[in-house]
Amino acid sequence: MITGGFGTQFDIERGAMRSWAMGRDGQQRWTDTGAVVGCDHCQGAGVYQATDGATVCCVCMPRTCRVCGCTNDDCRQCIQRTGEPCHWVNTAGDICSACYQPGTGA
Structure with missing residues (x-):
């Protein structure tokens, strides 16, 4: 290995x-x-x-939001909350658009 x-x-x-x-x-x-x-x-x-x-690549780099826990494969809770699917707002892929708050780092 x-x-x-x-x-x-x-x-x-x-x-x-x-x-x-x-x-x-x-x-x-x-x-x-x-x-x-x-x-x-x-x-x-x-x-x-x-x-x-x-x-x-979303497939190569699995991601999980550090705020709500949504993933590449499951953002149902974000859709319920905002009415639309979320997307990643940073390279680290640890914060989704539904949870992102500009200027706060979250």
Whole structure:
């Protein structure tokens, strides 16, 4: 089992070298997006644009809101509360749009 490491790899789509690192979860991830290298879902490209501008993959990077506990797969409570599905407002994916309060950090 690989428990660490890092390296570079040529990305044909971008036409440039990209860096990757092995996380504690055992996943080889691009350092610029955090997406899994060679992910079957997004092919390591990232498919979700967070409000703060970062591009990440919702499938590669499971997320849970630190306020209400909603996840990528279940935001029923946010829909009940706001009438619409929530989305992630930061790269960390630890606060959803239903719970975000500008200027408070929450």
